[in-house]
Amino acid sequence: MSKKISYLLGIAVTIIIGTILYLQFCCNCCKAPQTVNQETVTAAPETKTNPFVLSGPEINYQCNDNFNFLQNSSSLITPVSDSITVGIEKLKEVLVKNPKQKITITGYALTDEKNTTTFENLALARAHDIKTFLISKGFPESQLETNGEIADSWKTTGDTLLGPLKFQFNELEAAVPDTVNWTALKEEINADPLVLYFNTNQSSDNLSKEEHQKVVKTAKYVNHVPASKVLVTGHSDNAGGREANVLLARKRAEFTKNYLVKNGIKASNIEVVSKGPDEPVSENETAQGRAKNRRSVVTIK
Incomplete structure (x- = not known):
């Protein structure tokens, strides 16, 4: 065999052996990469806000x-x-x-x-x-x-x-002429004032539609005339001692004041007094008369 043929056979053998070794040890490099399991991320709950x-x-x-x-x-x-x-x-x-x-x-x-x-x-x-x-x-x-x-x-x-x-x-817009007759509104409020009636030692703010409207008118007047004062006068019947009735009548007036404050009239614009049993509007000899005397009256000073 000539040297040239031997040389070519050597090259061929080298190529074959190299291919076998490549397939044996490097084939894994050609495989598709495996999918890596990723840890699931849970989004933080949205915080409810309204800026x-x-x-x-x-x-x-x-x-x-x-x-x-x-x-x-x-x-x-x-x-x-x-x-x-x-x-x-x-x-x-x-x-x-x-x-x-x-x-x-x-x-x-x-x-x-x-x-x-x-x-x-x-x-x-x-x-x-x-x-x-x-x-x-x-x-x-x-x-x-x-x-x-x-x-x-x-x-x-x-x-x-x-x-x-x-x-x-x-x-602020240009001043608009005031068309409301505030003096007349005050006279209207005082001519037909808001009167709240109370059961014995009890109170209630379940007002009728007409009574609600009187509160609205009073608030409208006081809010327009800042120096004005709402006068809340508490009254009682004559059952029991006078001192106790004066105190009870004042509590009724304070209850009425708190109701007015909740409905748009500032506390600083409200004055509270108690007349106790001294100014009845009906006889105290009957249950119906005593019920009329247990009251608080709201007027404008």
Whole structure:
């Protein structure tokens, strides 16, 4: 065999052996990569929030906390958070600095919520409660207005509505001539005042539609004439001792005051007195007469 043939056979043998070794030890490199099981990641539950937003001239503030209300309630849940306090202080600074700036507070309520206030709807009652809260913090009352809207849905957590409010910045409009005869309204209120009657040692705020309207008129007058005072006078029958009746009559007047405060009249505008059994409107010899004497009367001073 010639050297040339031997050389070629050597090359062929080398190639064959190399191929065998490659297939034996490197074939696994050609296989498709195995799928690596990845650990399932569970997303964190979404936190329910409805941010508190103040966006207007000279202010742009937002935080995740808000003014919250229980369902069917017109009363703000207190205390409010520190972040809300910071926001309303910034807002107060803007209003004090710009006396022509006006804020409209729009309250919201769900269609299936029950309105037990004398306001037109629960949404308006909530807006008024926020207005009262802001006034207690030193806000100028003349720069705050209220509005109410009914919504089909709202962000909630449990039985709490999260921030059912909106703050809108508006310029104060030119003064509109006052067409209401406030003197005549005061005379009308006092000529046919709101009178609440009480069972013995009991009280009730289940007012009729006509009585609710009297509360609305009284609130309208007092809110327009800030220096005015509502006088709530408590009375009793003559059953029992005089001192006890004077105290009982005052409790009835205080009950009436609290009801008026809940329905839009500031406590500072209400004065309470007790006449006890001294000014009966009917005889005390009959049950019917004594029932008429157990009363509180609301007038404008």
